[in-house]
Amino acid sequence: MEGxxxxxxxxxxxxxxxxxxxxxxxxEEAAHVYRQILAVVPDHADALHFLGVAEHQGGDRTRALxxxxxxxxxxPDHADALxxxxxxxxxxxxxxxxxxxxxxALALRPDDATTLSNLGTVxxxxxxxxxxxxxxxxxxxxxxxxxxxWQNLASVLExxxxxxxxxxxxxxxxxxSPESAAMCRNLGIALYMAGRIEEAAEMYRRCxxxxxxxxxxxxxxxxxxxxxxxxxASDEYVRTEFDHLAADFDAKxxxxxxxxxxxxxxxxxxxxxxxxxxxxxxxxxxxTGLCAPLLRPRATRLVGVDLSPAMVALARERGxxxxxxxxxxxxxxxxxxxxxxxxxxxxxxxxxGDLAEFAAASAGxxxxxxxLIFTLERAEPGEAEAGYRLNPHGRxxxxxxxxxxxxxxxxxxxxxxxxxxxxxxxxxxxxxHLVRARxxxxx
Numbered sequence: 334m335e336g337x338x339x340x341x342x343x344x345x346x347x348x349x350x351x352x353x354x355x356x357x358x359x360x361e362e363a364a365h366v367y368r369q370i371l372a373v374v375p376d377h378a379d380a381l382h383f384l385g386v387a388e389h390q391g392g393d394r395t396r397a398l399x400x401x402x403x404x405x406x407x408x409p410d411h412a413d414a415l416x417x418x419x420x421x422x423x424x425x426x427x428x429x430x431x432x433x434x435x436x437x438a439l440a441l442r443p444d445d446a447t448t449l450s451n452l453g454t455v456x457x458x459x460x461x462x463x464x465x466x467x468x469x470x471x472x473x474x475x476x477x478x479x480x481x482x483w484q485n486l487a488s489v490l491e492x493x494x495x496x497x498x499x500x501x502x503x504x505x506x507x508x509x510s511p512e513s514a515a516m517c518r519n520l521g522i523a524l525y526m527a528g529r530i531e532e533a534a535e536m537y538r539r540c541x542x543x544x545x546x547x548x549x550x551x552x553x554x555x556x557x558x559x560x561x562x563x564x565x566a567s568d569e570y571v572r573t574e575f576d577h578l579a580a581d582f583d584a585k586x587x588x589x590x591x592x593x594x595x596x597x598x599x600x601x602x603x604x605x606x607x608x609x610x611x612x613x614x615x616x617x618x619x620x621t622g623l624c625a626p627l628l629r630p631r632a633t634r635l636v637g638v639d640l641s642p643a644m645v646a647l648a649r650e651r652g653x654x655x656x657x658x659x660x661x662x663x664x665x666x667x668x669x670x671x672x673x674x675x676x677x678x679x680x681x682x683x684x685x686g687d688l689a690e691f692a693a694a695s696a697g698x699x700x701x702x703x704x705l706i707f708t709l710e711r712a713e714p715g716e717a718e719a720g721y722r723l724n725p726h727g728r729x730x731x732x733x734x735x736x737x738x739x740x741x742x743x744x745x746x747x748x749x750x751x752x753x754x755x756x757x758x759x760x761x762x763x764x765x766h767l768v769r770a771r772x773x774x775x776x
Contacts, residue, residue: 344370348379360387378407382414389421392642397421412441416448423455424580426647431455446476450485457489460584465489480509484516487523488581492588494760496527514544521553526759530557530725548573553727562723566684568661571640574727575620579643582621586756593679593708593755598627600706600769601675605631607771608704612674615698616654617662617707618681620644625653628677636673638665666694673698678707680755683728686721688736692743699772705745708755709736711764726758736768745770 342350351366367384370377385400401418405411419434435452439445453468469486472479487502503523507516521536537554540547548569555562566574578585611633616624619637621644628635638658639645645659658665662681676695685691695705712722712730720735733750740748748770754762 344374344377348377348383351380352383355383355387360390363387364391376403376407378404378411378414381407382411382417385414385421386417389417389424394421394425394646410441412438412445412448415441416445416451419448419451419455423451423458424643424646425650426458426580426583427650428455428458444475446472446479446482449475450479450482453482453485453489454580457485457492458581458584460587462489462493462588466493478509480506480513480516483509484519487519491523491526492585494526496523496759499523500527500529512543514540514547514550517543518547518550518553521550525553525557525725533725534558549577556723556727557725559723562686564687565729566727568640571684572642575639575641576643579621579641579647582644582647583623586623589756589758591680591756594624594627596708596753596755596767597624597677597679597706600767601628601631601677601704604704604769604771607702609674613672613700614675614677615666615669615673617666617676617678617695619648619654619657620679620681622648622651622653624677624679625651629653631675638662663691663694666691666698669698671698671700674700674703676703676705680708682707683710683730686719686723686729688721688731688739689742692739692745696743696745696772701772701774703772704769705740705772706767706769708753709766709768711752711766730764731766733766736766740768740770744773746773747771 347366347370351363355363364384364387367380367387370380381400381404385397385404388400389397398421401414401421404414405418415434415438419431422431422434432452432455435448435455438448449468450472453465456468457465466486466489469482472482483502483506487499487506490499490502500523503520507520510516517536517540521533521540524533524536534554534557537550540550548567552566552570612631613634614628614632616628616637619639622637625635634655635653636656637648637654638660640661642659645657648654649657676699682688682691699705710728710730712732714732714734716722717732721729721731723729736750737748751767753765753767755765756763
């Protein structure tokens, strides 16, 4: 077999070469060699396993499952392949299958702290917070230097609003991984949740010193300090933030008593008599697809668009859409002139400060008389000189007058803005707006 340095290698040498490239993060190079091995020996279980892992890391979970299934058909007791297939199942929210694979792997290798930690993430994704805490503490008892277990424990404690404990767990994770920008960023987020804004900002600065291109740290630093605040969150920030959150997103929203989709559906019901009986609907910022079952009964065509590929993959698993697209929603709206009777957006525009571009693009994508419905977080007039502000948690809030003015400028009429709250933060309801407006017939 031809290796990376134009030398002839045995299969074992080629596999070792590929695995080393894989460990270095050179996934494409590693995958190329795995494929070469499989061209010679199609039933090489280790090459199938490692290529499946590489495909998962590259974002192709369907192909990853196919390869891992083939590996496990050849070697049913391959503990690493079971654990890695569990990772794929978990990323697809197929939690029962993920748990079964993790438990089988642990039966084969009971002392595997990483697989035990992964089992804890399944419990976390189900919302079994106490069970997850118990698992992560067991991992730490076995292996106190397991930085990922400390991070996972911190994440669960954060979700349980046990902010002080979360800070200490994140601090231990950061101590164990001093060169990890992500650990610094996560500690910063925990410090914010504990109300320690200046300390949070310092951790974001440390993160950026280690990783100057970290979009999440850059955005959150601006949010904490009020300096260099962008008019909206960058595409990179939104994509990386929600790809990161995707696996546990629905469980996290449930813990926050999230009701954005239900509020949007209520607003649709209120104006249903003024709309065509069957609608072309766009779910702008569809996330994991929570709005789909509520919109589907009224939609002759339902399209979802989101910037996060991981979120769109979960929406596809949930079903209900005629089409799902990975794209920035304003650009997507501009490309679909006069295509929709209804555009809805549940808790997506909280990542936009300036709404003018979105309002104009929505007006262009709607048919005359079509409706726009969305939720926002609320700012009082004295809190936001520009009509909106970036808050320390990284989301924007908007004043009522600003929203009404922007919609009128884009040609919307019959605007109604109702005070609501769609979610909690630190056990308090976050004040918000539910906005609905109709595009003027002359537009």
